[in-house]
Amino acid sequence: xxxxxxxxxxxxxxxxxxxxxxxxxxxxxxxxxxxxxxxxxxxxxxxxxxxxxxxxxxxxxxxxxxxxxxxxxxxxxxxxxxxxxxxxxxxxxxxxxxxxxxxxxxxxxxxxxxxxxxxxxxxxxxxxxxxxxxxxxxxxxxxxxxxxxxxxxxxxxxxxxxxxxxxxxxxxxxxxxxxxxxxxxxxxxxxxxxxxxxxxxxxxxxxxxxxxxxxxxxxxxxxxxxxxxxxxxxxxxxxxxxxxxxxxxxxxxxxxxxxxxxxxxxxxxxxxxxxxxxxxxxxxxxxxxxxxxxxxxxxxxxxxxxxxxxxxxxxxxxxxxxxxxxxxxxxxxxxxxxxxxxxxxxxxxxxxxxxxxxxxxxxxxxxxxxxxxxxxxxxxxxxxxxxxxx
Numbered sequence: 001x002x003x004x005x006x007x008x009x010x011x012x013x014x015x016x017x018x019x020x021x022x023x024x025x026x027x028x029x030x031x032x033x034x035x036x037x038x039x040x041x042x043x044x045x046x047x048x049x050x051x052x053x054x055x056x057x058x059x060x061x062x063x064x065x066x067x068x069x070x071x072x073x074x075x076x077x078x079x080x081x082x083x084x085x086x087x088x089x090x091x092x093x094x095x096x097x098x099x100x101x102x103x104x105x106x107x108x109x110x111x112x113x114x115x116x117x118x119x120x121x122x123x124x125x126x127x128x129x130x131x132x133x134x135x136x137x138x139x140x141x142x143x144x145x146x147x148x149x150x151x152x153x154x155x156x157x158x159x160x161x162x163x164x165x166x167x168x169x170x171x172x173x174x175x176x177x178x179x180x181x182x183x184x185x186x187x188x189x190x191x192x193x194x195x196x197x198x199x200x201x202x203x204x205x206x207x208x209x210x211x212x213x214x215x216x217x218x219x220x221x222x223x224x225x226x227x228x229x230x231x232x233x234x235x236x237x238x239x240x241x242x243x244x245x246x247x248x249x250x251x252x253x254x255x256x257x258x259x260x261x262x263x264x265x266x267x268x269x270x271x272x273x274x275x276x277x278x279x280x281x282x283x284x285x286x287x288x289x290x291x292x293x294x295x296x297x298x299x300x301x302x303x304x305x306x307x308x309x310x311x312x313x314x315x316x317x318x319x320x321x322x323x324x325x326x327x328x329x330x331x332x333x334x335x336x337x338x339x340x341x342x343x344x345x346x347x348x349x350x351x352x353x354x355x356x357x358x359x360x361x362x363x364x365x366x367x368x369x370x371x372x373x374x375x376x377x378x379x380x381x382x383x384x385x386x387x388x389x390x
């Protein structure tokens with residue numbers, strides 16, 4: 001944590017300070033941004049205020065007086081609820097507007113971690129609360145050079161796993177050996193381990209109508225066979241086992257278990273991949289201007305799908321921020337589930353993953369894009385045709 005950098009960002013947001021709050025670890029963002037240990041004992045409420053100018057200060061319960069000992073500034077003690085109110089007035093020291101982990105109407109749920117009661121409490125002191133979404137993105141979503149390299153290396157390994165998984169399907173079909181989604185799922189897990197990749201769950205291996213459920217995942221008990229004439233969707237996300245701050249790579253590809261995909265399947269793939277490319281072009285053309293927002297990328301992608309009559313079958317946002325968690329805390333490419341007005345800022349990464357989900361089959365095409373200081377790039381291979389598995 002660099003207090004000077006945080007204060008410059010607070011000044012740019014035109015608020016009087018940034019107020020952090022936690023109780024029983026309801027706000028993991030606070031711990032990561034402030035550099036506090038994630039396993040820190042927090043059975044009582046603590047507050048930490050970084051003003052736009054001047055020395056930061058904290059507020060801790062007398063039962064847990066050392067909660068914020070690692071952070072600079074005076075720590076105001078409190079015990080009783082009435083004393084808490086008095087100490088909060090001192091802590092905020094005349095501030096009229098503060099940023100907190102809150103989002104109006106929960107428009108950015110990844111940032112809206114502070115409970116409503118605490119928001120009411122701070123407002124009762126005559127303080128206006130602004131969303132910290134832009135500040136969080138600056139200090140949580142931007143990658144270091146080493147994180148970028150970890151992403152690229154994870155991508156190289158995962159692109160190889162993806163190719164090997166499709167070859168596994170192709171070989172089993174050719175040899176007439178029975179195959180299921182679960183078989184491929186387990187095979188890919190073995191490849192992940194062998195490649196020193198880790199993931200929180202997944203991958204998705206889905207055929208036909210199962211591929212129309214964006215979050216479908218086969219299990220030992222629930223899975224479908226993979227047979228000639230099937231569409232197969234593989235959605236996979238993972239990061240390197242080391243280093244500890246490695247970031248994710250997240251892609252989706254689709255294939256057809258035959259020599260020639262049906263026209264309907266080919267047409268949907270073409271629309272989806274062209275919509276993806278609309279999003280890519282929007283980012284490439286405008287990332288360097290500093291005035292590209294997440295919802296605008298979603299609009300570019302969604303408009304293409306709507307133009308071709310499939311708007312009702314694109315049922316999720318275009319993309320999400322990517323970081324040490326597969327769903328990061330930066331700007332999302334979203335004007336559907338939410339209206340994400342955050343700027344896409346340098347040193348951040350996100351997915352572009354449109355999909356069309358019909359009753360018979362679903363197709364999604366996903367790439368990752370990184371915006372650097374001097375432009376943007378797709379960080380891995382781009383699927384241009386359905387993978388032929390016949």
